[in-house]
Amino acid sequence: MSEATPAVSEQQRQVEEELIRTVLASFADTPDQRLKQLMQSLVRHLHGFIRDVRLTEDEWQRAVDFLTAAGHITDDRRQEFVLLSDVLGASMQTINVNHEAEGDATEATVVGPFFVDGAPEIAIGGDMVGGAPGEPCWVEGAVTDTDGNPVAGARLDVWEADEDGFYDVQYGPDRTAGRGHLFTDDAGHYAFWGLTPTPYPIPHDGPVGALLEKTGRSPLRASHLHFMATAPGLRTVITHIFVDGDQLLTQDAVFGVKDSLVKKFDRQEPGTPTPDGRPLTDMSWTRVRFDIVLRRT
Known part of the structure; x- marks a missing residue:
């Protein structure tokens, strides 16, 4: 018990512990042993x-009211309980538990609420921006397994917010921009044009936002670009890369930043030759390399 809490008499301690024993016993005959473990551990904690x-x-009562409000604002496009899990670090800790660190395998992080199936396919060197506003960014790298073997034909799904901090789905169901998928070549190489990532806030107009405000926390996420890499016989990884030097790296609202995922986005002056000869004479652009290492299943 913490020093800030009052002392509890022995009689009171026994009353409280008897209740715990009674509640634990109520789950003793649960046929599903995993469910039994989950419920009894939950009761103890x-x-x-x-x-x-x-x-x-x-x-x-205020906790009940908070959860009720979270339920009321949740619909088929917004999941306030997942958002709550995110800002408490529970989502990220669940990912940590289920994706154990292994050598130089690419680390996983939160999927976020804006992944959409069916993103358009682009060729290697193609453009997944789709007209979204922002500074162009050339992204390239290779996909290998943990033995260093190139993974040909690995599928990469990529998605990100535009420079105004919005994903395409936030504009409406008929817009597709800032997302796509592509496949690695025979050498495991990939490349595409995206946008230089910028910070943006998680939805903060509901009870989770009010919680962040009351606790003096920012709703902003560190600048990032999402990846999901899949290949037969290898474990799928859902991850981000983050922008080196971003001041929000240590304050990411959902605790998704890992040191291995922080990458240098090198800014290029207008007119600097691009890798594919794309003419960018009137604007700056950035380039970044992200090599992905997949574990065996």
């Missing part, structure tokens, strides 16, 4: 939290 902070009835 939840009751431990209540006892540790000496939760008041008013605080309990």
